Amino acid sequence: MKNIAHILVNHEALIDFCIQILIQHGVLNADAEIVADVLVTADLRGIESHGVASLARYIDDIKKGIAIPKPHTKIIYETPVTLLLDGGAGLGHPNAHRAMLIAVEKAVQMGAGFVSVRNSNHFGIAGYYAMLALDRDCIGIALTNSISAVVPTFGVKAMLGTNPIALAAPTHHEQPFVLDMATSVVAAGRIGIYKQRNQSIPPNWSIDESANSITDSEYLSHLLLERKAGGLLPLGGLGENAGGHKGFGLGLMVETMCGILSGSAYADLLYPQANDGHALPSGIGQFFGAWKINCFRPEADFKDAMDDLLRRIRNSPKVPSKNRIYTPGEKEYEALEQRSQIGIPVPMPVIDKLRSLAEEVGVTFTI
């Protein structure tokens, strides 16, 4: 947040504000609380690309009919270990929250539990849901497909979403291990932040329809919106030399577990339009799972070993220009600690967007 004009906002005030806006758009109170908590948790953890800056996007999804504020969700099939949920085109956050809690409960009972969700929507940060396993002494996993933004290796049209992978594992004294990563070089939300700041993007993040690098963040944002040609590169970059085919493969793995296994939409079929150009529900598919640690070894031993693993890595020799090695989730826990105390730095353009959302529905803007 260096050099960006911002206001420090208390996270509880921000949660309350989000809830009010969502309720005004027909979202049930309990669901609005979940959406607000996911968004503000992202901001608290320093993941601004997925925080309250996205609130307008979800409201827009509701207005366009992509997301239904009071969905009819339905359990399609259930076994003691698995469940398939139709999310009724509801907001992704309450669907994901419910699905993950079921997966964890099944894991606690049976050793492992998995919930596949079809007909859902964008759910914010994947890590939020994976972390719901931690208190129950489980390892949690959360996957989602997403709007096509990433080109295949040797391809120039965005065919896959940034399809994130999140895995959380509990620790003893250390902060939990929380991996939460797009399978592309960068998350799509990062491009929005570069555009907002009028910054160029590094040349190894994306390509246009002729496979040339893009450095203009505004142009790339335009291409990602159009979904006709060009897009982000998979993790590993262009071609196969540095493993771009692996990031591409991981994206397809997530697509398989989310879009295909659930019977939802996939690849460039997500976010379809009706013949008259109207948006239809996104068709996003998601996958949630948990493993109960003490079905494999005693929880206390697992947690101590996790502590030791993370410490060994952090204490290992560093490149000359760096004095620290960060393990996944560590930066986010430090941001959380600081921002819970001093507030969340919300950039002025985001403040303006939130004010517009408030004015539109007659909510008093007190932030």
Add this chain to the structure above:
Amino acid sequence: MKNIAHILVNHEALIDFCIQILIQHGVLNADAEIVADVLVTADLRGIESHGVASLARYIDDIKKGIAIPKPHTKIIYETPVTLLLDGGAGLGHPNAHRAMLIAVEKAVQMGAGFVSVRNSNHFGIAGYYAMLALDRDCIGIALTNSISAVVPTFGVKAMLGTNPIALAAPTHHEQPFVLDMATSVVAAGRIGIYKQRNQSIPPNWSIDESANSITDSEYLSHLLLERKAGGLLPLGGLGENAGGHKGFGLGLMVETMCGILSGSAYADLLYPQANDGHALPSGIGQFFGAWKINCFRPEADFKDAMDDLLRRIRNSPKVPSKNRIYTPGEKEYEALEQRSQIGIPVPMPVIDKLRSLAEEVGVTFTI
């Protein structure tokens, strides 16, 4: 295999040869058959770094006491969905084969099944085990930790293995989806091939103790053997700009699911030595799992959707210099088809190694 002197060898002859050598070193017949099949399958699929070129390495593991040819394996804990196996420091291939079959059987019965293995050894290609789920209409996953070879993001000492991820999913008309990838820029075995061919390696694959690029494949091989400083870069490369921290995070995810969950060794604690310098069992940990597809949606629908996903991706627009997009496993199935017919091209240095192995134990070398 262009420009490399080689002999075309029938794969069945190669399997028989491997079995004979392994039996001479005390490996049980049934176990030798599994090891041989995994090695030759790697060669058939075009993954020479993990094929019969590695046979000497496993024999060496047996001689040094890293792998025990007739291990006492033990089921430590079992539930209908999970199992923890002590591999008795046996060869990784039979342990992994057994574990995966149990995981698949549990999945068929319960919807999902997971087997964690401690005290195992290097198991060859991870994809072999993931693929054991395909015939049972399951999705299969196989993970293993491995000898430290990869530096953390901002680190200069190899602290993690190349820790591969393999996932296989069935299809209808298309060849199955088989992702099998190291979480580093390249698999360690690739460096051995470059060294064998006296080739330089690309500068974005590895760093030395000062974080400088290494292009000398012999020097990098030396560093990987010494395990004191330098190593391969995680997928995404150096630093965080192109997502190196994501490859590093994936490596740690695999370490968590393999080394930590099983109660095995992890990170730089793998492949320990006794005080007198003797090698001890590697302490490798592994994780195998399967999900039964029709607990989520009908198998036929899943397979048709997989076909469509893979075709859509392959038929999407390509970079000007390429006329094909390969989905994971596609190149390998094409190699398999060709090599099953014409034979496996075994490079002369590998032929020489195999001849030495034969001479050492008095097996007639007929290849």
